[in-house]
Amino acid sequence: MTNDDTPLIAVDGIEKRFGTVEALSGVNLELGDNEVLGLVGDNGAGKSTLIKTLVGIHQPDAGEIRYDGDPVTIENPKAARELGIGTVYQDLALVDELSVASNLFLGRNPIKKIGGLIPVLDEEYMNEEAERILRERLNIHVDPETPVEYLSGGERQAIAIARALVTDPDIVLLDEPTSALSKAAVNEVEELVFTLKENGHSVIIIDHNLEEIFSWTDRIAILFNGRVVDVVDTEEVTRDDIVSMMISGQSVLGDDTDADEQTAGSESATSSSTA
Amino acid sequence: MSTLTNLSSSVEDLRDTDRTRMLLFLMDNLIWPILFVSFLFFSALLPEIFTDYRNIRFLLYTSAGLGAITLAEGICLISGHFDLSVGSIAGFSAMSGSLFLTQWAPGTPGVVGIAVVLGVGAFIGFLNGFFISKFGVNPFLQTLSTLIIFEGGILVLSSTSIFNLPGTFTYLGGATVDLPLFKPMPVAVFFMFALFVAVFAWLTKTRFGRAIYAVGGDKEAAGEAGINVDKVVISVYVVSGLLAATGGLLLTGFTGGATPTLGTAQLFPAFTAAVIGGISLFGGRGNVLNALGGVLLLGTISAGLVMLNVGPQIVQTVNGVILFSAILLYTFVGRYRERLLSDL
Numbered sequence: 001m002t003n004d005d006t007p008l009i010a011v012d013g014i015e016k017r018f019g020t021v022e023a024l025s026g027v028n029l030e031l032g033d034n035e036v037l038g039l040v041g042d043n044g045a046g047k048s049t050l051i052k053t054l055v056g057i058h059q060p061d062a063g064e065i066r067y068d069g070d071p072v073t074i075e076n077p078k079a080a081r082e083l084g085i086g087t088v089y090q091d092l093a094l095v096d097e098l099s100v101a102s103n104l105f106l107g108r109n110p111i112k113k114i115g116g117l118i119p120v121l122d123e124e125y126m127n128e129e130a131e132r133i134l135r136e137r138l139n140i141h142v143d144p145e146t147p148v149e150y151l152s153g154g155e156r157q158a159i160a161i162a163r164a165l166v167t168d169p170d171i172v173l174l175d176e177p178t179s180a181l182s183k184a185a186v187n188e189v190e191e192l193v194f195t196l197k198e199n200g201h202s203v204i205i206i207d208h209n210l211e212e213i214f215s216w217t218d219r220i221a222i223l224f225n226g227r228v229v230d231v232v233d234t235e236e237v238t239r240d241d242i243v244s245m246m247i248s249g250q251s252v253l254g255d256d257t258d259a260d261e262q263t264a265g266s267e268s269a270t271s272s273s274t275a
Numbered sequence: 276m277s278t279l280t281n282l283s284s285s286v287e288d289l290r291d292t293d294r295t296r297m298l299l300f301l302m303d304n305l306i307w308p309i310l311f312v313s314f315l316f317f318s319a320l321l322p323e324i325f326t327d328y329r330n331i332r333f334l335l336y337t338s339a340g341l342g343a344i345t346l347a348e349g350i351c352l353i354s355g356h357f358d359l360s361v362g363s364i365a366g367f368s369a370m371s372g373s374l375f376l377t378q379w380a381p382g383t384p385g386v387v388g389i390a391v392v393l394g395v396g397a398f399i400g401f402l403n404g405f406f407i408s409k410f411g412v413n414p415f416l417q418t419l420s421t422l423i424i425f426e427g428g429i430l431v432l433s434s435t436s437i438f439n440l441p442g443t444f445t446y447l448g449g450a451t452v453d454l455p456l457f458k459p460m461p462v463a464v465f466f467m468f469a470l471f472v473a474v475f476a477w478l479t480k481t482r483f484g485r486a487i488y489a490v491g492g493d494k495e496a497a498g499e500a501g502i503n504v505d506k507v508v509i510s511v512y513v514v515s516g517l518l519a520a521t522g523g524l525l526l527t528g529f530t531g532g533a534t535p536t537l538g539t540a541q542l543f544p545a546f547t548a549a550v551i552g553g554i555s556l557f558g559g560r561g562n563v564l565n566a567l568g569g570v571l572l573l574g575t576i577s578a579g580l581v582m583l584n585v586g587p588q589i590v591q592t593v594n595g596v597i598l599f600s601a602i603l604l605y606t607f608v609g610r611y612r613e614r615l616l617s618d619l
Contacts, residue, residue: 093499096559097560098489102485106502107500109482109485111482163500
């Protein structure tokens with residue numbers, strides 16, 4: 001395996017502007033192996049832009065993304081998938097009318113050839129694989145032939161996560177995984193997040209609900225006005241600390257080095273010792 | 276622990292869930308019991324006559340052209356789009372092929388005429404799909420203009436009917452074969468069933484068919500999953516054009532020639548058949564085999580009415596009433612469905 005100190009993915013001085021709006025102004029962030037990182041910030045802080053840059057929907061104007069230590073360009077969602085980044089979109093991007101297995105393999109359905117000639121969908125393989133992925137990776141038992149519309153909110157979230165897992169990614173990005181869910185379903189998602197970590201994945205979660213952020217993550221990155229205010233160990237901060245950083249854009253952990261490093265980082269240089 | 280609770284609750288719910296799923300299955304395939312009841316109804320009113328082999332044969336035969344055009348409409352609806360131009364594509368392409376064989380290039384083999392018919396249909400379909408996907412034109416307006424342009428175009432080509440077409444050209448729609456089980460039976464009937472099965476297999480068994488359902492169900496989700504939505508939309512309209520043209524070819528064979536009004540009257544019945552067959556107007560849902568049920572229901576009712584000596588002019592009114600009832604029925608079914616789904 002690679003050196004443990006090398007972050008799985010490192011974002012270095014990423015800038016992105018849309019017209020006159022500077023959405024990201026020099027973001028530095030690192031995600032370690034098997035780590036659950038929370039991304040918080042007010043609306044417009046740059047969370048979505050950052051995520052969309054990581055999955056190749058946006059291209060950064062400046063800065064560098066390193067994957068396992070190597071600089072990479074992520075051209076589109078497919079490239080992100082091939083690199084090892086699986087994404088669960090906020091709207092889940094499921095087609096209600098199609099079956100669980102169909103949704104899992106949507107856009108890349110496996111094919112078999114009848115008589116070596118006629119290509120048809122390999123439903124059997126799709127169903128088996130879907131059932132296996134859901135059971136082994138997420139500990140969810142669902143009939144893969146069930147239309148997605150028959151499922152509960154938590155189950156649908158699980159299907160969306162399972163779809164991100166089909167390509168066996170190192171990193172799973174969860175964009176607002178609980179925004180449309182009932183309390184019971186939120187508990188299911190919590191179990192899913194823990195299962196992901198247990199199975200060795202790294203996870204980045206965007207979430208407005210600080211309670212969830214606090215109980216699910218190892219570290220929290222606070223974004224403000226397109227830059228990272230601070231990245232803190234979840235156990236070392238309080239809810240109030242986070243809220244105040246989200247609102248003021250100033251790190252409240254009196255620790256001078258952190259603040260300096262952050263200022264330096266957002267201006268120019270690299271800082272690879274955050275972990 | 277959650278697995279355990281899930282298990283015990285699912286054992287309890289098993290009977291309920293099974294019943295719910297059966298109801299959902301029934302609701303998705305309502306057309307067949309309706310067709311069955313209508314058939315019994317007319318058989319009771321017209322004992323012996325209605326169930327006569329010749330009547331059933333005629334009923335199936337008149338359904339063939341409409342069947343192909345219904346398929347053309349059906350795949351557009353499944354992909355979440357509208358196509359108002361299926362009837363005029365059928366008429367225009369049939370007229371083009373017929374003129375090609377009789378006036379533009381007389382003496383050419385009928386097969387070339389068939390190629391012209393299909394080519395014209397596919398090309399018009401391509402134009403529909405191209406403008407809808409690449410320029411974002413509203414499908415309703417796009418295909419409405421196509422409808423008007425080519426309905427007029429038929430009359431520009433010829434205001435009179437074209438007869439004396441080569442046998443190969445009218446074979447599919449006009450010839451009959453003798454088979455041991457089916458005494459004389461029009462080729463068109465077998466062709467119609469084969470066409471429905473083929474399109475059904477294409478839609479349900481291939482990657483491309485699955486993509487069509489995905490685009491119809493949720494365009495954005497399909498795109499995010501890596502499906503090339505524009506390509507799917509354009510292909511759907513090309514295939515729709517091909518199927519509509521095939522309908523035109525079948526109707527030409529049925530009539531024995533291309534008439535200026537050949538396909539134009541087919542739009543509303545095709546639409547009705549697709550909808551009463553349970554194909555959703557909102558896309559992503561529906562089974563083309565059930566649309567065949569819709570076609571047969573319309574055929575059954577119009578044959579029944581004609582045989583009861585009800586004037587043919589009433590048939591359209593009745594078709595309208597059927598469409599309205601179907602829409603009403605499916606609206607209720609849709610609501611009930613939501614309730615069932617929320618119980619699952």
